[in-house]
Amino acid sequence: MIKQSNIFEVYESNEGKRRQLFTVNLTPTQNVYGEKLVEQDGAEYREWDAFKSKLAASILKGSPNIGIRKNDAVLYLGSASGTTASHVSDIIGSEGIIFAVDISPRVMRDMVFLCYNRKNISPVLADSNKTDMLKERMSAVDVVYQDVAQKNQVGIFLKNTELFLKKDGYALLAVKARSIDVTKQPKQIFKDARQKLENDLTIIDYRELEPFQKDHCMFICKKNSKG
Numbered sequence: 001m002i003k004q005s006n007i008f009e010v011y012e013s014n015e016g017k018r019r020q021l022f023t024v025n026l027t028p029t030q031n032v033y034g035e036k037l038v039e040q041d042g043a044e045y046r047e048w049d050a051f052k053s054k055l056a057a058s059i060l061k062g063s064p065n066i067g068i069r070k071n072d073a074v075l076y077l078g079s080a081s082g083t084t085a086s087h088v089s090d091i092i093g094s095e096g097i098i099f100a101v102d103i104s105p106r107v108m109r110d111m112v113f114l115c116y117n118r119k120n121i122s123p124v125l126a127d128s129n130k131t132d133m134l135k136e137r138m139s140a141v142d143v144v145y146q147d148v149a150q151k152n153q154v155g156i157f158l159k160n161t162e163l164f165l166k167k168d169g170y171a172l173l174a175v176k177a178r179s180i181d182v183t184k185q186p187k188q189i190f191k192d193a194r195q196k197l198e199n200d201l202t203i204i205d206y207r208e209l210e211p212f213q214k215d216h217c218m219f220i221c222k223k224n225s226k227g
């Protein structure tokens with residue numbers, strides 16, 4: 001039985017010990033990455049795989065609020081071919097918009113195909129570290145979501161939240177420890193990241209993402225008067 005979860009526009013089922021997340025499919029009959037489609041009471045739901053999506057992993061690890069709502073404008077840095085972005089697209093609905101930024105032309109090709117069906121995603125082939133280029137193609141957004149495997153992940157995130165995130169907006173950062181420093185313990189890297197984030201943003205939630213995603217964590221932040 002699929003039912004509303006505690007998070008806006010996110011649904012769940014509980015079979016035995018297994019909790020499974022879903023979003024309502026914005027493009028019925030079409031799946032994106034091989035996920036299961038389930039019909040119930042006239043609605044079609046897409047299974048959301050936490051082993052393929054750090055945002056789903058963060059919810060299953062207990063995040064009580066992901067800060068993404070219907071009709072939001074979202075800047076998504078590191079969208080790849082759209083696995084997680086497609087679920088964000090379901091959450092924000094047809095009146096919302098995602099600017100889906102990725103540096104890789106190969107994954108952006110798949111993203112462009114996805115955008116033919118999902119009209120609320122706008123593909124942007126760009127380096128998220130080069131905000132001068134992004135500035136020409138972006139408006140202010142309600143949410144910044146970042147998942148880029150770069151050494152200076154935190155710096156890129158802070159630059160983009162400062163420039164594009166509205167006051168009181170939410171900013172989600174998936175940190176991949178191994179991309180920052182393979183020689184350091186992930187926990188130390190997460191601690192260092194926290195210190196840098198706290199200078200500019202208010203951290204409202206933090207989750208380590210094992211067993212779904214090894215050596216990753218998620219910070220959910222809010223831009224307030226400090227930002």
Ligand SMILES: C[S@@+](CC[C@H](N)C(=O)[O-])C[C@H]1O[C@@H](n2cnc3c(N)ncnc32)[C@H](O)[C@@H]1O
Pocket residue numbers: 052053054077078079080081082083084085101102103104107126127128129147148149150
């Ligand atoms: C782990 S994948 C993202 C997966 C995706 N967020 C999801 O959950 O479906 C990381 C992506 O970051 C992109 N990337 C790496 N450096 C980047 C940069 N400087 N600007 C934009 N994208 C970048 C890579 O091309 C890759 O597609």
